[in-house]
Amino acid sequence: MTDLNKLGLAEARDLLRKGETTSVALTEACLAAIDSAGALNAFVHKTPEIALERARAADARIAAGDAPAMCGLPIGIKDLFCTKGVESQAASNILKGFKPEYESTVSQKLQDAGAVMLGKLNMDEFAMGSSNETSAYGAAISPWRRGNEETPLTPGGSSGGSAAAVAADLCLAATGTDTGGSIRQPAAFTGTVGIKPTYGRCSRWGIVAFASSLDQAGPMTKNVRDAAIMLEAMCGHDAKDSTSADLAVPNFEAMLTGDIKGKKIGIPREYRMEGMPAEIAKLWDEGAAMLKGAGAEIVDISLPHTKYALPAYYVIAPAEASSNLARYDGVRYGHRASLAQGDGITEMYEKTRAEGFGHEVQRRVMVGTYVLSAGFYDAYYNRARRVRTLIKQDFEQAFAAGVDAILTPATPSAAFGLGEMTDEDPVKMYLNDVFTVTVNLAGLPGISVPTGVDSQGLPLGLQLIGRPWEEGDLLNTAYALEQAAGFVAKPARWW
Amino acid sequence: MSIDQSTAAKVAKLARIKVEEDALPALAEEFNTILGFIEQLNEVDVEGVEPMTSVTPQRLKRRADEVTDGNQQAKVLANAPDAREGFFAVPKVVE
Numbered sequence: 001m002t003d004l005n006k007l008g009l010a011e012a013r014d015l016l017r018k019g020e021t022t023s024v025a026l027t028e029a030c031l032a033a034i035d036s037a038g039a040l041n042a043f044v045h046k047t048p049e050i051a052l053e054r055a056r057a058a059d060a061r062i063a064a065g066d067a068p069a070m071c072g073l074p075i076g077i078k079d080l081f082c083t084k085g086v087e088s089q090a091a092s093n094i095l096k097g098f099k100p101e102y103e104s105t106v107s108q109k110l111q112d113a114g115a116v117m118l119g120k121l122n123m124d125e126f127a128m129g130s131s132n133e134t135s136a137y138g139a140a141i142s143p144w145r146r147g148n149e150e151t152p153l154t155p156g157g158s159s160g161g162s163a164a165a166v167a168a169d170l171c172l173a174a175t176g177t178d179t180g181g182s183i184r185q186p187a188a189f190t191g192t193v194g195i196k197p198t199y200g201r202c203s204r205w206g207i208v209a210f211a212s213s214l215d216q217a218g219p220m221t222k223n224v225r226d227a228a229i230m231l232e233a234m235c236g237h238d239a240k241d242s243t244s245a246d247l248a249v250p251n252f253e254a255m256l257t258g259d260i261k262g263k264k265i266g267i268p269r270e271y272r273m274e275g276m277p278a279e280i281a282k283l284w285d286e287g288a289a290m291l292k293g294a295g296a297e298i299v300d301i302s303l304p305h306t307k308y309a310l311p312a313y314y315v316i317a318p319a320e321a322s323s324n325l326a327r328y329d330g331v332r333y334g335h336r337a338s339l340a341q342g343d344g345i346t347e348m349y350e351k352t353r354a355e356g357f358g359h360e361v362q363r364r365v366m367v368g369t370y371v372l373s374a375g376f377y378d379a380y381y382n383r384a385r386r387v388r389t390l391i392k393q394d395f396e397q398a399f400a401a402g403v404d405a406i407l408t409p410a411t412p413s414a415a416f417g418l419g420e421m422t423d424e425d426p427v428k429m430y431l432n433d434v435f436t437v438t439v440n441l442a443g444l445p446g447i448s449v450p451t452g453v454d455s456q457g458l459p460l461g462l463q464l465i466g467r468p469w470e471e472g473d474l475l476n477t478a479y480a481l482e483q484a485a486g487f488v489a490k491p492a493r494w495w
Numbered sequence: 496m497s498i499d500q501s502t503a504a505k506v507a508k509l510a511r512i513k514v515e516e517d518a519l520p521a522l523a524e525e526f527n528t529i530l531g532f533i534e535q536l537n538e539v540d541v542e543g544v545e546p547m548t549s550v551t552p553q554r555l556k557r558r559a560d561e562v563t564d565g566n567q568q569a570k571v572l573a574n575a576p577d578a579r580e581g582f583f584a585v586p587k588v589v590e
Contacts, residue, residue, distance in 0.1 A: 101570040199550050213550060242555050311535045322510065329511075331583050333574035345588050350513035362512050366522075367529055369510040370498075383536050385546030390539065392550065426525065427532045443550030468551065 004029035009226040023072030027055035039495040042165040045120040071114030076174040082206040090208040091135040094356025095334040104206025113233040122161025130432035132160025143168035143491035146456040156186030163190040173221040181436025184448035188410035188461030191450040199443035200245035203238030211320035214440040228252035255472035261295030266403040270306035287462040290484035303394040309438040315384035322368025392442040410448040410461035451485035
């Protein structure tokens with residue numbers, strides 16, 4: 001069988017169990033695809049030796065009749081996850097050369113479930129960005145192009161390398177992380193599926209921290225079934241993360257019946273923003289019609305504080321980042337600046353951080369420092385935390401009124417060209433997360449599903465938002481939407 | 496609230512990030528753009544609203560107060576830019 005790298009997780013799993021292929025064959029196909037896709041800059045650290053060793057071990061387990069959920073399935077890991085003995089630098093120069101002595105809980109769980117790590121994936125520096133352009137490795141490039149144009153497009157961010165790699169079939173699936181939309185926006189830009197689970201579902205231990213009250217890991221996959229399989233392998237309580245939830249993890253795949261009859265789907269009127277492109281509005285209306293056609297009831301709802309989500313996010317996330325990133329001091333790991341005669345420890349900190357952090361990271365650390373500083377803490381940080389309470393209450397009221405899931409666009413546009421946003425002020429780039437950031441502030445699960453293409457042939461996605469801890473029900477609604485949309489477009493290979 | 500160059504310099508100092516003198520005007524301008532965006536929060540009536548501390552209502556778990564980890568000096572120091580004799584080495588701190 002050829003093109004094994006083009007398979008999804010479920011398909012490959014079923015072939016492995018039937019003995020019709022091997023993990024080594026799957027892994028070799030992916031490694032060859034990765035080697036011929038340097039132009040995408042998706043994999044930034046390749047680990048072929050680890051991959052083949054784990055693939056051989058997986059084949060032995062399958063032969064012995066012991067095949068856990070992800071056994072033998074080759075995946076990519078976002079560079080934000082610490083992986084033992086393998087570079088993990090959060091796409092930052094300040095962590096250049098950092099090889100953790102430990103493995104993140106999520107990547108360990110995937111490994112325990114038999115998954116095969118192919119390497120580390122590109123991303124925005126410290127996951128701060130929406131285009132993958134803040135990466136110290138240079139931008140990842142989307143496999144998609146506008147019509148016959150050759151303009152390089154962004155795969156989105158911050159999990160841009162993960163999205164590009166999955167869309168280009170360099171791996172069967174990948175891990176991502178999402179603080180304000182970093183799984184769902186790149187998934188929408190690349191025609192892939194990405195789910196951010198409820199805050200606390202996945203352990204954050206060993207994932208380089210950006211904004212701890214918002215960060216969650218999740219899978220990026222080729223379809224909803226694969227997202228269910230991989231999410232289940234990633235979740236679960238972990239004593240090493242005090243915010244990880246001690247709740248049983250259901251069998252998400254078993255919940256994919258496609259039956260959503262009688263489900264109530266909310267359409268939040270505040271998301272129909274002024275200046276919304278007609279293509280996005282149409283996609284959204286069509287999505288609602290598809291869910292209705294599958295038997296769901298569509299209801300108009302109000303989430304009145306939506307407009308304040310992004311400004312609240314741009315206080316809370318930088319504040320937490322300024323605290324989390326204080327650890328990069330040139331003492332314990334990563335880069336240390338070379339010092340001039342007479343430089344003391346303060347100069348060491350200042351020069352190290354100026355050299356090691358990129359521009360966007362510096363800007364956010366300083367904004368965070370400002371909003372937490374004496375005299376401004378109440379006016380900015382505490383006010384933003386109060387607004388966050390109100391945003392969460394908006395969702396609670398919708399769910400209390402019987403809404404099962406909320407349907408919104410995933411992004412305000414299709415993927416843009418690399419560099420097209422660089423000349424704009426930073427706030428323009430931040431607007432990419434306008435539909436996704438509310439979900440992080442409220443701690444809810446959200447999933448992006450590809451449902452159409454724009455006039456230039458680029459993929460567009462819709463987002464479904466679920467009740468806390470009900471990822472299974474959310475995945476099932478997403479599955480029904482996926483079935484109805486029948487999205488099958490793939491990027492034509494140019495790389 | 497408008498940020499001037501001296502405030503920008505103070506914030507950079509607090510964040511321990513060296514910013515050259517000639518980069519301060521542009522930095523102050525960027526801060527003002529972002530803070531201008533954040534100012535919208537002043538439109539919201541937050542009277543009597545509690546600031547969020549935990550997005551999911553949960554009690555933090557407790558564990559027995561006992562040593563569960565340790566004795567990994569070599570691993571702890573393995574990634575240090577400058578480690579000597581079992582310690583992290585830094586420039587002279589005390590005169």
